[in-house]
Amino acid sequence: MEFPFELLNDGDQLQFHKGVGCDRCGGSGYRGRVGLYELMVLDEEIRSLVLRRASTDEIAHLAERQGMIRLREDGLLKAAQGMTTVEEIFRTVV
Numbered sequence: 495m496e497f498p499f500e501l502l503n504d505g506d507q508l509q510f511h512k513g514v515g516c517d518r519c520g521g522s523g524y525r526g527r528v529g530l531y532e533l534m535v536l537d538e539e540i541r542s543l544v545l546r547r548a549s550t551d552e553i554a555h556l557a558e559r560q561g562m563i564r565l566r567e568d569g570l571l572k573a574a575q576g577m578t579t580v581e582e583i584f585r586t587v588v
């Protein structure tokens with residue numbers, strides 16, 4: 495897995511954090527939840543792949559070339575924004 499640097503803006507500060515637990519969070523270091531999202535837009539190009547029963551790999555690769563952000567990329571971007579940790583992304587995203 496590579497960090498999706500291309501999705502950052504020039505000048506973005508990368509600041510990763512490590513979770514530190516306390517009594518209030520039961521030692522987890524986390525509070526609440528944050529959603530990770532992956533949205534594929536079904537445009538004509540994707541639709542034609544689906545109609546000719548292309549493999550999921552082929553469809554995913556086209557969607558990525560079109561700019562779809564993968565779940566793990568969204569997670570790493572959120573880790574870079576300090577919303578969660580890299581450890582939590584590796585733990586939760588396959």
Ligand SMILES: [Zn+2]
Nearest residue numbers: 515516519523
């Ligand atoms: Zn805590």
